[in-house]
Amino acid sequence: MSTPQVFLVYARSHNRSVYKACRAPIQFYQHAITSKWMPFDDGVEILRSFSEAHVTHEIRGVPHFSTCPAADAFRKKRAPSTREPEQGSLL
Numbered sequence: 626m627s628t629p630q631v632f633l634v635y636a637r638s639h640n641r642s643v644y645k646a647c648r649a650p651i652q653f654y655q656h657a658i659t660s661k662w663m664p665f666d667d668g669v670e671i672l673r674s675f676s677e678a679h680v681t682h683e684i685r686g687v688p689h690f691s692t693c694p695a696a697d698a699f700r701k702k703r704a705p706s707t708r709e710p711e712q713g714s715l716l
């Protein structure tokens with residue numbers, strides 16, 4: 626459930642910060658494909674760094690969404706989802 630995963634990111638925030646909803650220590654990384662900043666649990670490893678159009682890093686870390694105790698509360702606030710049911714095989 627909180628297994629580290631590998632991501633390509635453009636950049637990382639300079640400072641550690643604290644996730645507002647739960648006060649957990651996190652670091653933000655900018656996802657190389659979506660360009661969105663994602664919070665990761667502390668302890669992200671930088672596996673490799675590439676220097677191309679952007680400096681890109683390959684990192685391994687746990688997205689904070691998968692461990693955040695407050696994430697369930699966010700999900701419950703949303704309108705009923707139109708997504709397909711999650712498949713248990715991925716968990």
Ligand SMILES: [Zn+2]
Nearest residue numbers: 644647693694
């Ligand atoms: Zn959290």
